Amino acid sequence: MPSFLDALKSQVGRKILTGVTGVGLIIFIIFHLATNLQVFGDVHAFNEAAHALESMGWLLYVLEAGLAIAFLLHAYVGISIWWNRRKARPEGYEKYQSKGGSSHMSWASRSMIFTGIVLLVFLVIHIDTFKFGATEMVTLPGGEEARDLKGLMLSTFQQPLYAFGYTAVMILLGFHLGHGFWSAFTSLTMKHNKYSALIYTVGVIFAVLMAVGFLFIPLYIYFGEGCEAALILCQ
Amino acid sequence: MADTFTVHLKIWRQDGPEQPGKLVDYTLDKVNEHMSFLEMLDVLNEEIVAEGKEEPIEFDYDCREGICGSCNLVINGRAHGPKDMTCTCQLHMRNFSDGDTIVIEPFRAKAFPVIKDLVVDRSAFDRIIEAGGYVSVKTGSAPDANSIPIDKTVADTAFDYATCIGCGACVAACPNSSASLFTGAKLAHLNRLPQGEPERKKRTVAMVEQMEEEGFGDCSNYAECEAVCPKGISISAIAEMRRNYVKATLAGTEA
Amino acid sequence: MNLDSKVPSGPLKNKWSKHLNDIKLVAPNNKRKHDVIVVGTGLAGGSAAASLAELGYNVKSFCIQDSARRAHSIAAQGGINAAKNYPNDGDTIWRLFYDTIKGGDYRSRESNTYRLAEISNEIIDQAVAQGVPFAREYGGLLANRSFGGAQVSRTFYARGQTGQQLLLGAYQAMMRQVHEGKIEMHTRHEMLDLVIIDGKARGIVTRDLVSGEIQRWMADAVVLASGGYGNAFYLSTNAKNSNVTAAWRCHKRGAAFANPCYVQIHPTCIPVSGDYQSKLTLMSESLRNDGRVWVPKDKEDDRHPNDIPEDERYYYLEEKYPAFGNLVPRDVASRNAKIVCDEGMGVGQTGRAVYLDFRDAIKREGQKAISDKYGNLFEMYENITDDNPYEEPMRIFPAVHYTMGGLWVDYNLQSNIPGLFVAGEANFSDHGANRLGASALMQGLSDGYFIIPYTIGNYIADTDLDEVSKDHEAFDEAANNAQSQIDKLFDVDGDKSVVEFHRELGQIMWDKVGISRSEEGLKEAISEIQDLREEFWNNVRVPGESSNYNKYLEFAGRVADFLELGELMAKDALHRDESCGCHLRAEHQTEEGEALRNDEDYSYVAAWEFQGVNGELQEELHKEDLEFDFVELKQRSYK
Ligand SMILES: Cc1cc2nc3c(=O)[nH]c(=O)nc-3n(C[C@H](O)[C@H](O)[C@H](O)COP(=O)(O)OP(=O)(O)OC[C@H]3O[C@@H](n4cnc5c(N)ncnc54)[C@H](O)[C@@H]3O)c2cc1C
Ligand code: HEM
């Protein structure tokens, strides 16, 4: 029997890894979206939520480290799968098309590597913009001083490059999840003839919700002109 | 008489594993709708032989009724052609029309090197079975056939997976050239039967390792393999293979 | 020629166990020192190779296909018989034996057929233990069905893919031994000659079908399990690569060929649709349980079958055989289809087909019930013909399906050449002049799993096997022989393709050595085949080269052998001046057209010894008399 590590490195192990990290990332983005949507809440809701996160201390570092590892592992395995595939068919077809039917071949599934790499690049920019971006400080109702991330968000998304760039990336995220959600179930061995189609549909709906959820914010801010927008309460 | 019609063929010609290949154009004007696809190629070959200018096109076949798994053509980009649940040998020319251009290529994968033209070497599949795709029972040592009752639904499902004909269409159609459906199907057949239970873990690990060693790619759950499988084998086999693999290794249980 | 059948003495029931007691054994550590060649990986060869390797012999296995799993056995549909009597309907070993020997029209060896029935049960046990997913009842136990007109349900099946599942069982057992290093597997290798040294089979010569290389292989015994020769007819239900070459080359080296004229023609196949036709597809004979066979009474009637009223239809089987109706045995059904077509009543474009009509069954039971029973067959029919059998009758016609004849073997399945064993369809052993449904799978597996492994041990233990080498002159001679035949084929450089010759041979065989044979027709066939053979060697065109993958070259060699075998089949049919089983001589039939046996003069196995080809095929006839000590010979009647 192979060791635990060798088993993880096997073809099955690699899929377990993409699956587990993929699900981890899904859970992360659900929370992330939930947090983001707080911009539509009370004046301070978003900054409070962000501040609460930042005040978690060492726990935050653990979560961030976990997230980073998940991202890197996910990306690493994804890229290695793609790399292997080029080796597994050195001479490609002159003509290739899907047979349709029960196939899940789609733009989404065939572009996982592309959408994934875009997400990776995006992530770097995203972290640079928000995590390390310069902000004003605000005083929260509780009296603590916190970074005015909401202000940063509002100003960032009033720039067309950011607003539309984010939107485009979020559409790609939708595609990534459109195949990824269902795929993760199958990778994690939960494939059942009866429920497979259902899970796939749920996955697509989920992907659309996530994409729309994320892209709504930059577009709304851009077209709503920041604090002028109806749904956003500013001081 | 049924009408005859004309098709334009672009057929992969390759002299040997090391030589480069290319698509060569042919036009065949004696196509009858009742011909099978392979019979159409037979007719073309007869013309080529009569002309005597080049060698006939080599392609694999034996039973010509969809069970031996020999035939293996990628037709217009699809393994075994346009029709569901059919092998190349069961495909009839009535699925094409006058003037069609048909591209014919071999099953392509590093693990399936081309031997000549459309003929490839699929012995990698044999080696996957060799690694563990059996029940270790010696001739003569079997108990009475009815001594172990098996739930009918279990037996029927095992049969569904056992219908794999080992043609390799799953590999050919997979963008990653993965052999997971082939491997998974044999595992799903044997692992669910009481006879196969004692060797379940060992078998799963050995076959998964072998499939990787042969140079097949990973599975990205495209499910294209299920769509092209002439026996309609479900990719649930792949999920089941992973489950058994995890149980045998990552879950830390000793076999 | 020595045709000692070596049947053990004593009561039928005890013969095999007595033989097993008497047989010599090879000590386990000595088995390691012995090599056995197995040609063929079908049910017979696959099971033999696996079992011999399990015992410890070093096995070298050969097949034509790219994998052992693709042998022609994979195509068997219906099922496999065994006398388990699980349904409690009164089946016994004796009954299975009796049905088989009667079905073969009393032209097989009692002792062999009895042993086959005896072993049948072990086969099912073995297959189930390997994980063969036979059909089961809801209670979890194995299901049976009745097949081929048997009065008991003794057929085990795996949907319509019994051969596939059994073969995969044998293949997997083989692959396990490949893994253990006990089987050396050579796929895409064709045996081209047998090597005999000091009167014993000591090796074979093969052609590597990929590189074209002629290779030599040495062993202490050779098992030939290369299948049947139905493709002598060009069109048959056999796989395209099925051939007689391996067996024929052994025949040319001295192995007797027994009963070559016994060919089974299956009544329910999809008819020929055009001259491009490359093979025929069998439709399970279970269709005759509900389908009614008919032709229009009026020869000129070209109306759509659905428009032909009841009283203008000729239900010839029901009218001629009121007791069995559409369920008469294969030979009777085939023969009658030919008769009505010869009389001009055949249907379809070619006039060589009859209707198999489900209209009444659908009316009676509903479309759903019929589709539950035959859905997959109906689909297969529709896929091939583009006609919907729920809406209009199927068109069917008989096709060559199985060859009962083959190399002569004794009780040990050893040919008259010591060390050459023959198993499965390649031997002549158990089916006499006609094989019953679901019994070929049984025979192949019984030969391979349970007979050959013992009898080879006996041979090896009992024989002085001197050290030989691949440089022996016999190897040189055989290898040169194989190579020069190939060179000769290229040298002809004529302008007619191999396929055309094969098709023409098939036409002669089908017309004159097929369902019904006459002295006149057979004589014509013999001279036509001779002419065709002559033409072949003067005008065949083999494209490509020999040092490469070359399917046309493979076929050329096989067709050359069929052109000789065809003549022997006709000669055998001509000499057997009686009708029996599938062999119907027009001169010997009852007034109603039934086969008339002549037990007085023909109750023997015709074993032919090759003498040479020189314009004419020269063969000497030897006879092994068949003695029936335990069953009484009766005329078959299905009225
Ligand atoms: C369509 C169909 C349906 C059938 N259905 C049934 C059924 O339901 N029940 C039943 O009992 N029987 C059935 N039969 C008959 C039965 O399938 C065969 O008789 C049986 O499988 C023959 O097995 P075998 O092992 O003797 O030979 P095969 O399976 O024919 O194997 C021959 C092997 O020999 C190899 N070989 C041949 N020549 C050479 C050579 N020169 N060199 C090297 N290798 C060679 C081939 O590669 C192959 O591996 C059916 C037959 C057909 C055609
Ligand atoms: C928010 C970020 C991301 C989420 C939520 C996410 C989610 C997922 C999920 C659920 C899967 C399916 C897992 C499986 O098939 O087992 C998946 C697959 C994949 N992901 Fe991501 N992913 C993200 C980021 C990335 C990044 C940064 C990359 C970088 C390359 C990437 C590349 C891939 C690839 C290539 C696959 C397909 C793996 C395969 O072929 O089997 N993903 N992703």
Ligand code: FES
């Ligand atoms: S030739 Fe046998 S499956 Fe197509």
